[in-house]
Amino acid sequence: MxxxxxxxxxxxxxxxxxxxxxxxxxxxxxxxxxxxxxxxxxxxxxxxxxxxxxxxxxxxxxxxxxxxxxxxxxxxxxxxxxxxxxxxxxxxxxxxxxxxxxxxxxxxxxxxxxxxxxxQLRQIDLGMINQHWFINGVGIGLDANVAIEAQKLKRIKGGLVYIIAVLKSILRYEARDLLIETDDLTLQQRINMATVGNGGYHGGGFWVTPAAKIDDGLLDVCLTGEQSRWSMVRDSTRVRQGSHGNLPSVTMLKTRTFKLYSERGVPVHVDGEVFSANLNEISISIQPAALTIRV
Missing domain, CATH: 3.40.50.10330 (Probable inorganic polyphosphate/atp-NAD kinase; domain 1)
Structure with a gap:
C-alpha cells in the first residue's frame, strides 16, 4: 500500500x-x-x-x-x-x-x-451561516461576546482565557429582543444567548448543545432568555456540564434551518472566531454529509 x-x-x-x-x-x-x-x-x-x-x-x-x-x-x-x-x-x-x-x-x-x-474515514455535516461554512457552531449574543472578550486577553494562557471572558461578558452584555424562525416555530423573545450547534462543545469546553450529533442532518439550538447576572453565574456550571436543558430560562430544540432578526443587532462568533460585532439578520442551515474526515 x-x-x-x-x-x-x-x-x-x-x-x-x-x-x-x-x-x-x-x-x-x-x-x-x-x-x-x-x-x-x-x-x-x-x-x-x-x-x-x-x-x-x-x-x-x-x-x-x-x-x-x-x-x-x-x-x-x-x-x-x-x-x-x-x-x-x-x-x-x-x-x-x-x-x-x-x-x-x-x-x-x-x-x-x-x-x-x-x-478511518467518516462523513459529517457542515453548517452554513450567511454563505459561510462552519463545522462546530455559531454563537449569538452573550456567547459571541465571550469570543470578543477572549480576543482581548492576549497575555493569559489556556482555558483560563474563556473563564475570564465568560465572567466579563456576564457583567457587561445586555439581552436583545429577537425574532427567531425555525422549521417548526416562530418566537419573539428577549434573548441573552443563542447557540446553534453542529457539535456540542462551545466556548472552550462548555457543553452547550449536548445532544448534538455531527451526522444527523440537524442543527441543535440552545436559547437562553434574559436572566439576572447572578443567575447566569450560577447556571454557568450547569452549562459547562451540559445539564442546563431543564432550566426555566433555557429552550433546546432541533431544526434544519434557523433564522434570526434583531433591530438592534447582535454579536456573532463562528467556530469560536468573531464573525461580526453586530448583525441584524442571520440565516443558518445544515448541509448533510458535506465533509469527509479522517480520524
Missing part, C-alpha cells in the same frame, strides 16, 4: 504563538507513523482557506491536516467543503472544541497523529 500524501496546514499563531514551536515535532511524528507530508504555514487571516483551495485543485493529495485551533479548522473547511478530500486534525489551539467533541486526543500530538494513521 502506498503512503498517504498529506498536506499539513499549520497556523503558527495558534495558542498565543506557541503552535509554531510544534511544527518540527509534528512532521517527525508523521514520518514515524509512515505518512508522507508537506508543511504549509499560514501567514495571514484567510490564508488557510486559500491553501486548502489550492490543495483541492492540485489533486495530488490524499488529505489535509488542520494543525491549529478551531478558527484554523474553520478556514480550512471553507476552502475544501464539498470536495472528496478528507480532513484530519492536530489540535494546537486554546479551546479545541470540535476535536474534544469528536473525543479525539486534544492534548497529545503523538496520539492525534496515531489516529490519523489509522485511516
Amino acid at each position: 502506498s503512503k498517504l500524501r498529506l498536506a499539513v496546514i499549520l497556523n503558527p499563531h495558534s495558542n498565543r504563538q506557541r503552535a509554531a514551536q510544534q511544527a518540527p515535532h509534528i512532521m517527525a511524528m508523521l514520518r514515524h507513523f509512515g505518512l508522507e507530508a508537506s508543511l504549509f504555514k499560514t501567514t495571514h487571516v484567510g490564508h488557510a482557506t486559500s491553501l486548502a483551495q489550492q490543495c483541492v485543485a492540485e489533486g495530488r493529495w490524499d488529505g489535509i491536516i488542520a494543525a491549529g485551533g478551531d478558527g484554523t479548522i474553520n478556514e480550512i473547511v471553507n476552502g475544501m467543503a464539498g470536495s472528496q478530500l478528507p480532513l484530519s486534525f492536530v489540535p494546537l489551539g486554546t479551546g479545541n472544541d470540535f476535536v474534544k467533541m469528536l473525543k479525539l486526543p486534544s492534548n497529545s500530538i503523538v496520539e492525534a497523529i496515531r489516529s490519523i494513521a489509522n485511516n
Whole structure:
C-alpha cells in the first residue's frame, strides 16, 4: 500500500504563538507513523482557506491536516467543503472544541497523529451561516461576546482565557429582543444567548448543545432568555456540564434551518472566531454529509 500524501496546514499563531514551536515535532511524528507530508504555514487571516483551495485543485493529495485551533479548522473547511478530500486534525489551539467533541486526543500530538494513521474515514455535516461554512457552531449574543472578550486577553494562557471572558461578558452584555424562525416555530423573545450547534462543545469546553450529533442532518439550538447576572453565574456550571436543558430560562430544540432578526443587532462568533460585532439578520442551515474526515 502506498503512503498517504498529506498536506499539513499549520497556523503558527495558534495558542498565543506557541503552535509554531510544534511544527518540527509534528512532521517527525508523521514520518514515524509512515505518512508522507508537506508543511504549509499560514501567514495571514484567510490564508488557510486559500491553501486548502489550492490543495483541492492540485489533486495530488490524499488529505489535509488542520494543525491549529478551531478558527484554523474553520478556514480550512471553507476552502475544501464539498470536495472528496478528507480532513484530519492536530489540535494546537486554546479551546479545541470540535476535536474534544469528536473525543479525539486534544492534548497529545503523538496520539492525534496515531489516529490519523489509522485511516478511518467518516462523513459529517457542515453548517452554513450567511454563505459561510462552519463545522462546530455559531454563537449569538452573550456567547459571541465571550469570543470578543477572549480576543482581548492576549497575555493569559489556556482555558483560563474563556473563564475570564465568560465572567466579563456576564457583567457587561445586555439581552436583545429577537425574532427567531425555525422549521417548526416562530418566537419573539428577549434573548441573552443563542447557540446553534453542529457539535456540542462551545466556548472552550462548555457543553452547550449536548445532544448534538455531527451526522444527523440537524442543527441543535440552545436559547437562553434574559436572566439576572447572578443567575447566569450560577447556571454557568450547569452549562459547562451540559445539564442546563431543564432550566426555566433555557429552550433546546432541533431544526434544519434557523433564522434570526434583531433591530438592534447582535454579536456573532463562528467556530469560536468573531464573525461580526453586530448583525441584524442571520440565516443558518445544515448541509448533510458535506465533509469527509479522517480520524
